[in-house]
Amino acid sequence: MKKYLIILLAFFAFSCSEQKKGRGIDFEKVKSSLGLSADQLEKFDAINAEFDADRAAKIEALKASGKMSKAKYIKIVKPSYVAQEQKVKPILTATQFEVYHEYVKRYMPFQSDYSDELKQEVITELSLDEQQAKMYNAVNEAFVKAYRDAHDYYHGNGEAAAEYWQQFDNNRKEALQKVFTKEQYAQYLELIKKENYRGKNEKG
Structure with missing residues (x-):
């Protein structure tokens, strides 16, 4: 399983040095x-x-x-x-x-991906077994890290942020197709429609 996780994480390899600065919610x-x-x-x-x-x-x-x-x-x-x-x-x-x-x-500051609530719903609704759940979480963590690490490349550019988010999300989907059954993957695609793409809110 460790070897397989390494393969999945390789989908998201990207390097960047700048940490994203937090911004509060404007109520x-x-x-x-x-x-x-x-x-x-x-x-x-x-x-x-x-x-x-x-x-x-x-x-x-x-x-x-x-x-x-x-x-x-x-x-x-x-x-x-x-x-x-x-x-x-x-x-x-x-x-x-x-x-x-x-x-x-x-x-929510530093929240550039689907909510934790939706991710938990995916695990529950797809009835993921223990191994699938671990791999699903690992792929999501790799996605978030890759997107945040690419911050230098889309800093201050909403259009570029959207392009990077989509690029990494496509990689995530490729990885998840190897984790889920065809039925689970189809259900996953329906569930994620419940939340808007978050990366478009990136202002750099």
């Missing part, structure tokens, strides 16, 4: 899509302000410690956005929250 841009009432808007803004201030304080403390890194940054912002989402949920209707949730998933 102002989703408000108009939610159709908030005056009461909802007041609560929504208050929650956003609370979590924005908390994240900013934690990030500044991390910078001051001299131990700033992408991994540590992610450990601050991702759990924070998840907690923020849960606090916002009770003030929204089910329809509003669905729009909000999709927005958060789409613009």
Whole structure:
């Protein structure tokens, strides 16, 4: 199996030195899509302000410690956005929250691929056995690494980002055809239609 994983990972070989810089979620841009009432808007803004201030304080403390890194940054912002989402949920209707949730998933920092939720759904819905699940996860990890490592080549160019994302995704699909049965692969193609391509949100 190790040899086979190496073959799969070879699909995504690419080198690059620059780390992607994290960007936060701009919740102002989703408000108009939610159709908030005056009461909802007041609560929504208050929650956003609370979590924005908390994240900013934690990030500044991390910078001051001299131990700033992408991994540590992610450990601050991702759990924070998840907690923020849960606090916002009770003030929204089910329809509003669905729009909000999709927005958060789409613009989560360092999230350039399909969501973890969708990837888990693939494992469950395709009834992947243990070996298939390990190989599926390995291929996805290789895809994400290859796309992020190519950052130098599409930095600041949305069109180039889309081209690289598509190139690596095609490689991923080739690899997954060797992991899945024909029926599983067809089901996989249907499941990934549930989320928009994330790489188009890359701004470099």
